């Protein structure tokens with residue numbers, strides 16, 4: 001990330017808490033559909049940029065949310081009891097070990113604020129999710145980015161980084177990883193967690209777990225008190241707009257996280273929606289099946305176009321394209337939003353969320369005509 005110290009900041013007597021905050025670039029979200037319509041006057045927009053669920057969400061969620069609309073004058077249950085109970089039944093994790101967040105980004109932030117101080121180091125992988133360096137720098141801590149191995153986490157090198165930096169307090173691992181879609185085996189992760197000191201908190205980010213059930217590392221929680229699993233309702237559950245995530249941890253870790261989080265960090269609409277979403281696992285099965293079919297279709301199209309891609313275990317795929325920034329722009333102008341990856345140092349790659357059949361067809365047709373100057 002580029003340092004972004006503006007002249008205005010340089011001249012100002014106001015200084016941020018830590019210099020490392022100046023190294024942060026604001027989080028770049030996928031371009032919202034409304035923005036594209038405003039900027040380019042394109043009305044028929046396909047958004048394949050933020051790994052949202054193209055099917056939407058379970059109809060049960062819509063019903064549950066509607067019921068809450070007459071109650072908006074009242075604060076939500078600050079403890080989120082019913083959602084925690086539902087999550088406890090679903091994950092077989094004790095209710096005291098669950099922390100709710102306003103999306104899982106909220107939990108990544110709460111984790112860093114609870115455990116990491118300016119003297120500490122945080123280890124994460126090159127091409128790991130961009131929020132890990134962000135929350136590290138927000139705490140004034142030292143971020144240690146370990147070079148990736150074939151676009152995925154190099155756990156041996158990460159273990160070595162922890163050993164070389166005895167002030168390491170936290171390790172972030174996304175499995176499957178965003179933006180590369182790579183996956184780690186349970187055996188490798190188990191070995192990694194067993195090899196780091198128990199004073200190092202290992203945060204396993206399972207935002208895409210529903211797309212890759214074999215990546216589920218829930219079993220590690222029974223063995224290691226220094227493991228936290230963070231998940232979200234934003235992806236397969238189709239509730240990105242509601243902002244709900246959860247963390248599974250030891251009771252001691254959950255106790256700390258609950259001291260730091262805002263009292264009402266999940267809304268009453270969010271709580272009710274998430275309970276309903278969790279109760280409709282047939283929706284998740286349909287989502288997974290559609291994603292698998294469409295992923296295979298996209299892979300074939302990329303092969304036919306002669307484009308290399310990284311095998312993905314989630315609901316997006318990273319494709320290698322020369323002049324990716326120009327191609328991104330050309331797609332945008334034709335109403336197709338994908339994700340450029342220059343902020344990850346992946347200048348020749350685009351990340352494309354797997355859509356429903358008609359979205360993917362539109363993407364491939366548009367891409368083909370751009371590549372062939374048709």
Ligand SMILES: Cc1ncc(COP(=O)(O)O)c(C=O)c1O
Nearest residue numbers: 103104105129174178207232234
């Ligand atoms: C790996 C990973 N973790 C966490 C998040 C945060 O998602 P949310 O805050 O919507 O739960 C994302 C979103 O893109 C992600 O890709």
